[in-house]
Amino acid sequence: MSDILLRTLGLGKTFTVGRRTVEALKDVNLEVARGECHAVVGESGSGKSTLANIVLGIHPATAGEVVFDGKPLHYAGDPTLRRRIQLVQQNPLSALNSRRRVGASIRLPLDVHRIGTRAERATRVASLLEEVGLAPEMARRTPASLSGGQRQRVAIARALAANPDLIVLDEPTSALDVLVQARVLALLDRLRRERGLTYIFITHDLAVVRALADRISVFAEGRMVETGPADRIFNAPQAEFTRNLIGAVPVATEEEERLRERVRSMGRSPGFAA
Amino acid sequence: MRGDIVLRIADLTLGFRRGRHTAEVLHGISLHVRRGEKVALVGESGSGKSVTARLALGRLQQEKGTLVTGTIEVAGIEATRDSARIAAARGKIVSMIFQDPTSALNPVFRIGEVFNEVLRSGGQRLSRRAAREKAVRALAEVHIPDPERCLDSYPFQLSGGMNQRVMIAMALVNEPALLLADEPGTALDVTVQAQTLKLMNEMIERHGTAVLFISHNLSVVREFADRVYVIYRGNIVEHGRTEQIFAEPRHPYTRALMQAAPKLVAAGLPDLPETSPAFRDPLIVHEGCGEPGEVAA
Amino acid sequence: MSTRPSSVAWIEFRSNPISILGLVLVVACVAAALLADWITPYPEHVGPIGDFTAINQGPSAAHWFGTDTIGRDVLTRIIYGFRMSLTMAVLVLAISMPVGVVLGLLAGYLGGWVEFVLMRLTDIFLAIPPLVLAMAIMGFLPATLTNAMLAVTVMWWPWYTRLVYNLVRSEAREGYVLAAEVIGASAPHVMFREILPNCAPAILTKLTLDVGFVVLMVSSLSFLGLGVQPPTPDLGSMVADGAKYMPDAWWLSVFPALAILVLVLGFNLLGDGLREAFDAEV
Numbered sequence: 001m002s003d004i005l006l007r008t009l010g011l012g013k014t015f016t017v018g019r020r021t022v023e024a025l026k027d028v029n030l031e032v033a034r035g036e037c038h039a040v041v042g043e044s045g046s047g048k049s050t051l052a053n054i055v056l057g058i059h060p061a062t063a064g065e066v067v068f069d070g071k072p073l074h075y076a077g078d079p080t081l082r083r084r085i086q087l088v089q090q091n092p093l094s095a096l097n098s099r100r101r102v103g104a105s106i107r108l109p110l111d112v113h114r115i116g117t118r119a120e121r122a123t124r125v126a127s128l129l130e131e132v133g134l135a136p137e138m139a140r141r142t143p144a145s146l147s148g149g150q151r152q153r154v155a156i157a158r159a160l161a162a163n164p165d166l167i168v169l170d171e172p173t174s175a176l177d178v179l180v181q182a183r184v185l186a187l188l189d190r191l192r193r194e195r196g197l198t199y200i201f202i203t204h205d206l207a208v209v210r211a212l213a214d215r216i217s218v219f220a221e222g223r224m225v226e227t228g229p230a231d232r233i234f235n236a237p238q239a240e241f242t243r244n245l246i247g248a249v250p251v252a253t254e255e256e257e258r259l260r261e262r263v264r265s266m267g268r269s270p271g272f273a274a
Numbered sequence: 275m276r277g278d279i280v281l282r283i284a285d286l287t288l289g290f291r292r293g294r295h296t297a298e299v300l301h302g303i304s305l306h307v308r309r310g311e312k313v314a315l316v317g318e319s320g321s322g323k324s325v326t327a328r329l330a331l332g333r334l335q336q337e338k339g340t341l342v343t344g345t346i347e348v349a350g351i352e353a354t355r356d357s358a359r360i361a362a363a364r365g366k367i368v369s370m371i372f373q374d375p376t377s378a379l380n381p382v383f384r385i386g387e388v389f390n391e392v393l394r395s396g397g398q399r400l401s402r403r404a405a406r407e408k409a410v411r412a413l414a415e416v417h418i419p420d421p422e423r424c425l426d427s428y429p430f431q432l433s434g435g436m437n438q439r440v441m442i443a444m445a446l447v448n449e450p451a452l453l454l455a456d457e458p459g460t461a462l463d464v465t466v467q468a469q470t471l472k473l474m475n476e477m478i479e480r481h482g483t484a485v486l487f488i489s490h491n492l493s494v495v496r497e498f499a500d501r502v503y504v505i506y507r508g509n510i511v512e513h514g515r516t517e518q519i520f521a522e523p524r525h526p527y528t529r530a531l532m533q534a535a536p537k538l539v540a541a542g543l544p545d546l547p548e549t550s551p552a553f554r555d556p557l558i559v560h561e562g563c564g565e566p567g568e569v570a571a
Numbered sequence: 572m573s574t575r576p577s578s579v580a581w582i583e584f585r586s587n588p589i590s591i592l593g594l595v596l597v598v599a600c601v602a603a604a605l606l607a608d609w610i611t612p613y614p615e616h617v618g619p620i621g622d623f624t625a626i627n628q629g630p631s632a633a634h635w636f637g638t639d640t641i642g643r644d645v646l647t648r649i650i651y652g653f654r655m656s657l658t659m660a661v662l663v664l665a666i667s668m669p670v671g672v673v674l675g676l677l678a679g680y681l682g683g684w685v686e687f688v689l690m691r692l693t694d695i696f697l698a699i700p701p702l703v704l705a706m707a708i709m710g711f712l713p714a715t716l717t718n719a720m721l722a723v724t725v726m727w728w729p730w731y732t733r734l735v736y737n738l739v740r741s742e743a744r745e746g747y748v749l750a751a752e753v754i755g756a757s758a759p760h761v762m763f764r765e766i767l768p769n770c771a772p773a774i775l776t777k778l779t780l781d782v783g784f785v786v787l788m789v790s791s792l793s794f795l796g797l798g799v800q801p802p803t804p805d806l807g808s809m810v811a812d813g814a815k816y817m818p819d820a821w822w823l824s825v826f827p828a829l830a831i832l833v834l835v836l837g838f839n840l841l842g843d844g845l846r847e848a849f850d851a852e853v
Contacts, residue, residue, distance in 0.1 A: 043464065043466075178492075178531055178535055179318065179549075181534070182533075182543070185543060186543045186545065204464065205464070210539070211541060212543070234538060244465060245465065248464050248465040250467075250471075250491065251537075251538060252492050253539075255537075259538055260538065
């Protein structure tokens with residue numbers, strides 16, 4: 001059992017907005033293995049953000065539970081959780097405090113959890129900057145003077161600072177340009193392998209996780225419609241929703257067109273149920 | 275389809291003056307769009323693609339500190355420095371649709387009220403009833419199931435996909451010669467975006483509008499455009515028909531974009547630089563393409 | 572936590588002639604207040620004793636702004652009046668600003684009943700016209716300078732609370748606040764070390780504009796006899812006392828009034844300039 005780092009059991013979340021109730025998550029049974037990159041794919045309203053918020057302790061679940069490293073996930077009762085689970089957000093500009101220098105932002109987890117002495121923290125910040133491909137001198141810069149890609153690297157460095165086990169990445173490259181995105185994805189992949197991290201990678205863009213994800217869970221309207229190894233999800237998607245999703249992605253190469261056609265035609269053949 | 279030239283841009287430069295410095299954003303770009311053509315302008319942020327669209331719409335020229343040289347002509351109206359004529363023609367001759375439909379529509383007005391405004395600024399003098407009928411027909415054309423109800427709704431009551439259709443309907447109701455589309459559907463789910471593009475294709479074929487489609491997403495461009503201009507840091511670096519560009523991208527920047535785009539098939543992670551001096555290589559034009567007045571390659 | 576003003580704001584500030592004018596006026600008034608003992612021609616006229624041989628004289632070479640009914644030099648009393656006004660403004664704001672800001676932070680970030688209680692209290696204070704509220708408070712207290720300042724302090728903090736509350740509510744939705752919370756930062760850390768620095772430009776701008784307003788408020792109270800008591804020189808009292816002699820001994824009211832104008836205008840221009848400079852930073 002110890003190779004499953006995070007598991008949700010019948011997880012559900014209902015919001016009450018005025019007189020309306022919205023079921024953002026229904027009966028979700030997700031398994032994330034230690035050291036894997038697990039992609040959570042869905043469109044708006046799929047519940048993927050709600051799932052992230054529950055895992056990060058921002059909202060409590062209204063049904064079911066989350067088990068992290070064998071124990072029920074309960075932030076109030078376990079102060080180490082805030083060190084072991086981290087977040088990289090979509091918008092790098094808003095995710096960094098514009099009134100803090102970059103080094104101070106990266107150092108924040110060390111300060112909060114009182115890791116190391118002042119001198120040790122400064123050294124650590126410098127080595128983190130190098131690890132994400134930035135010069136150590138950038139610690140003195142302010143976020144406003146950095147590009148989108150650089151800011152996102154800083155946010156990643158901050159997430160790594162306290163040596164977490166699990167990082168939730170909520171659309172980490174959606175706001176970045178194509179070339180920058182490719183670099184940041186490569187960085188994320190390398191960091192995971194080198195440090196043995198576990199990722200929950202949330203995205204609406206299937207193609208982005210093709211190269212990165214070990215396993216993929218597809219969400220629609222609060223339910224998990226399909227889960228499995230990345231290769232299988234792309235080459236032989238079982239759920240109609242997944243097939244529609246793959247079928248709708250715009251593609252630029254012949255090979256991808258063939259894959260897309262193959263997936264579209266799966267839905268039409270009698271062998272596959274909806 | 276060789277028709278009249280609806281948008282002609284020649285050696286356009288654009289600079290913004292701040293204090294003593296002038297930041298040059300466009301370094302002399304040329305492009306054209308003919309009637310009925312769908313032309314894409316592809317680039318990343320900071321490439322100048324969005325300001326090009328805004329200049330064609332007549333939105334930047336008059337602002338303090340903007341320096342424009344070269345030529346922009348929209349449907350024969352010269353718009354380089356004096357945007358007044360273009361501004362008057364906005365909605366009639368040239369219109370624009372935006373990335374995020376819900377935020378592009380004023381939230382305090384119902385769709386019907388905005389439509390009336392659009393029709394009025396299009397120079398059409400219609401009675402209340404005639405205007406409403408026209409709006410209903412326009413919404414039906416974009417396959418909105420209950421046009422009457424839609425007209426009485428506020429943007430926040432409709433889905434993103436519906437608002438996108440509404441925006442397309444509004445942009446085309448006055449039969450403009452040129453439609454500018456700035457990353458349409460980027461804010462929408464991929465399934466909705468696919469439907470939106472299909473709808474745009476259909477509408478444009480029916481109305482014969484010329485389209486300048488601005489995007490950072492090569493795959494979307496491939497599915498939509500006839501011709502492609504690739505823009506990098508204020509310079510056009512490659513120009514060709516869609517088939518040519520995708521079969522044989524020649525410029526280092528275009529090739530980098532294609533390699534970097536995430537793929538649905540297992541291809542590993544590309545190892546690419548974020549920038550390279552080769553990206554500043556001069557313009558490459560594919561066979562049979564070229565600007566009007568120039569000798570084709 | 573480093574909150575050094577960024578160079579973008581400074582460049583914008585110094586290229587705006589209005590801001591520079593404001594800064595010059597403010598510096599002039601502050602300098603006059605600080606150096607009063609040395610630059611005034613007749614420092615002894617601060618008290619109740621003047622030059623009985625020079626009563627009610629118009630502006631002249633000896634007395635640039637004339638003398639009052641007991642022979643005191645008006646210019647001297649105006650300069651000491653600056654000192655009085657600025658001191659009062661500093662004292663009032665030094666207390667009301669921190670109190671107001673902290674309450675606004677607590678109400679905006681903690682929410683719940685804290686927000687409810689604090690903001691309803693703030694609403695009550697803000698609902699009453701400022702001068703009326705100050706007068707009402709003074710109705711309960713003997714008319715001394717200290718009490719006047721107390722009254723103004725008590726009615727001033729809610730403006731900061733309202734300002735900071737609104738700022739905190741919008742900042743609390745930003746990514747960096749979420750990031751700090753996920754990292755495990757405590758509520759006091761998030762409020763004071765993450766959000767507060769982002770409120771600093773607005774608070775600073777308001778502070779500058781408020782100096783002028785506090786001076787006007789105290790001057791108004793003095794004009795009504797509720798603030799500074801004679802013989803202490805205060806710009807508002809001087810205007811009040813001199814009003815009786817208008818238009819004959821016009822210099823008794825006009826010069827103090829102009830002095831108030833210059834002081835308030837200087838701080839207003841400075842505050843406007845700061846606001847534009849900070850806006851340029853965004």
